[in-house]
C-alpha cells in the first residue's frame with residue numbers, strides 16, 4: 001500500500017467518528033448537557049509508571065499499542081496516555097465514584113490478597129473489563145454501519161464487488177453485535193455481584209487464580225478479560241461456537257508499579273473450567289506463568305500498552321506477531337439471556353464471528369507460550 005493510500009484510508013476511518021452512548025451505563029443519566037467521561041481501563045498510575053520505565057526519565061507520555069506487532073499501516077503505531085485503553089460510556093460522577101478501590105495505587109502490594117475489600121476490588125476490575133470490551137464492540141459497529149451506508153451510495157465499484165463488500169461488512173456487523181451482547185451480559189453480571197457485595201461484603205464471589213509481584217518492571221501493561229477456547233496446556237475452556245452457553249472468562253492485570261510488576265488473574269468462583277488453568281498457573285515457575293498469561297492475553301484482547309523505549313526487534317518477532325494476529329480472529333459466541341436468537345441463526349452468527357475470515361490457530365500458538373521473549377517479561381537476556 002502506498003503512502004497516499006495509507007493516508008486516504010486513515011482519513012476515511014477517522015471521518016467515521018466514534019460511538020457515543022445516549023446515557024450513562026451505570027446510573028442512566030442522559031448525556032444531553034454533558035459529554036461521557038474518558039474512562040481508563042488501565043489505571044493512570046500504571047501507565048505513568050510504565051512511561052517512566054526502568055530509567056525513570058521518559059516523559060513522552062506515549063506507548064506502543066498491540067498494532068505495533070500487527071503493523072497495520074493505517075492504524076496508529078503510537079498512542080498517548082489519553083487514548084490508551086479508554087472508553088466513553090459513563091458519566092463523570094459514576095466514573096469517579098464506582099472504581100475508587102481499584103484506582104488506589106497503594107493497594108497493589110504483597111498484602112493485596114489480605115485486603116478486606118479484595119472482592120470489591122476484583123469486582124471493580126471486572127466491571128471495567130466488560131465496559132471496555134462493550135465499548136470496543138460498539139465502536140466497531142458504529143464504524144461498520146457508516147461504511148455500509150457509504151458503500152451503498154458508492155458508484156466506483158462494480159455491482160458484484162459492491163455486493164461482496166456489503167456481505168462481508170454485514171457478517172462483521174453480526175459478529176460485533178454478538179460481541180457487544182456478550183460484554184453487556186458480563187457487565188450486568190458484575191452489577192449484580194456489586195449489589196451482593198454491598199449488602200454482604202464477606203461474600204466470596206471471585207477466586208484469585210494467580211498473584212505474584214515480580215521485583216522488576218515489565219515493559220508492558222495489560223488489563224482485560226480473557227475468553228479463550230483452549231488454554232496454553234490444551235485444556236478446553238470454552239466452546240465458543242456454542243450459542244446457548246455463557247463463557248467462562250478470566251480477568252488479568254499486568255501492572256508495572258514503582259519498579260515492580262503485579263500480575264493478577266482471577267475469575268468468578270462459579271466458573272469451574274478456570275480451575276484447569278489455575279492448576280497450571282500455580283504449578284509452573286513464576287516466569288513461565290507470566291509468559292503463559294501474556295500469551296493468552298495477546299490472543300484474546302488488544303488492551304496492551306508497551307513501553308516506548310522497547311527495542312524494535314520485539315515488534316518483528318514472528319511468534320509475537322502471530323499471537324497478536326489472533327485478536328483479529330477472536331471467536332465469540334452468541335449467548336443471549338432472553339434467547340431471542342433462534343438456534344440456526346445463532347450458529348450462523350457464531351461461525352461468522354471468526355473475524356478477518358481466518359479460523360484461529362490460537363491453540364497451537366498458545367502451546368508454544370515459552371517462545372515469548374524474556375525481554376517482554378522484563379528479563380534482560382533475550
Ligand SMILES: [Zn+2]
Nearest residue numbers: 024027091094
Ligand atoms: Zn452515571
